[in-house]
Amino acid sequence: MEELQLQNRLSQKRSELKLSQQALADLVGVSRNTISSIETLQYTPSAKLALLIAIALHCTFEDIFYFE
Incomplete structure (x- = not known):
């Protein structure tokens, strides 16, 4: 069975809200x-x-994190 890798769209979602990494942190x-x-x-x-x-990003877990 292939191991699933958790991927994310965190940078994209953060940028859409114009938040810096520090602001989100x-x-x-x-x-x-x-x-x-x-x-x-x-x-x-x-x-x-x-x-x-x-x-914090006003979205769901699935909007940011996914398996690939």
Whole structure:
């Protein structure tokens, strides 16, 4: 069975709202580096953090995160 890789549209969604990585990080209570690492697929967020990000960006989890 092929391993699924969690992908995201975080950078795109963040840019649509004209939010910097730092601004989003401040909204969800993490460092800017954490947001950067999620965007570049170096870090997979916890379910809680992923949902906080979705709420902060006014969209659903599925709008940002998907498997490929």
